Amino acid sequence: MPELPEVEVVRAGLEPVFIGARIDAVEVFDTRSLKRHDARRGDFVGLLSGSTVISAERRGKFMWFPLDTGDALVTHLGMSGQVLLRAADAEPDRHLRIQLHVTHPTHGPLAINFVDQRIFGSMAVDELVQQQVGVPGAALRTVPSQAAHIALDPLDPDFDDDAFVRALRKKSTGVKRALLDQNLISGIGNIYADEALWAARLHGEKPGEAISAAKARELLAEVRSVLTKALAEGGTSFDAQYVNVNGASGYFSHSLNAYGQQGKPCARCGAEIRRVTFMNRGSHFCPRCQRR
DNA sequence: CTCGTGGCCTGATCGC
């Protein structure tokens, strides 16, 4: 459920208290939350203990926190993950999977709780690698090896619009599948895919190769618009002290035009929004505005 | 190589 805007809100909220914090101790309550951690690189707890966080980064839905050891703590929220900032002596949260005990130079001792009901998310310690990605001539990027295959997100200044349009227009598969392909464009999940397709008046099952270059650029513009609006709403709604992204209450649901709107009139033409199952997930669209 | 499907996972909800 957390897509780019929600993940960015978490990243930005953690940044001021995480940067400069030393990780004193780590408790893993459920090893399933370490499924993306490669144990051959070493013990998760051992690799983190005693290290200091340098920065807070994000690409698409991956977040990572480079450490003074040269590695990075990688976090993916999956479907239901949260990173909750708590007082050091706070009561444990429900579904607490991993807890970091940290000390920050000015904020003092804190607990950082990785909470994840459905365990689609994860934490890992991974090595950082350098890569060339994005528009030609863009500066080298440093990224965890496990996120190196993830494309830049469309809000990244180095995102290559031309390359995206070319790649989309070579695909025989539906445009929604392409929007959800994190190797092509990152940060978009089911909700904002449906929203962007509605705004661009595109049916999600329309093959990429059947979309004109102009329409592809329009879609990209709508993707950016949807993500930017959600980011602006999310950025104002969270508590600076406690970061809390929750699929139910934290979602920017009051401004949705397609997702979850089945049975309601289309805000543009009044036709009834439909919901169908596509790619094993719900797809919401206006049958009049969005023709296949 | 591209494309499409199944599996992981828990809790809320629904029908009987």
Add this chain to the structure above:
DNA sequence: TGCGATCAGGCCACGA
């Protein structure tokens, strides 16, 4: 009241 089935969808492994 209880119980099984269904649904939600992030990513990845795998097979065609």
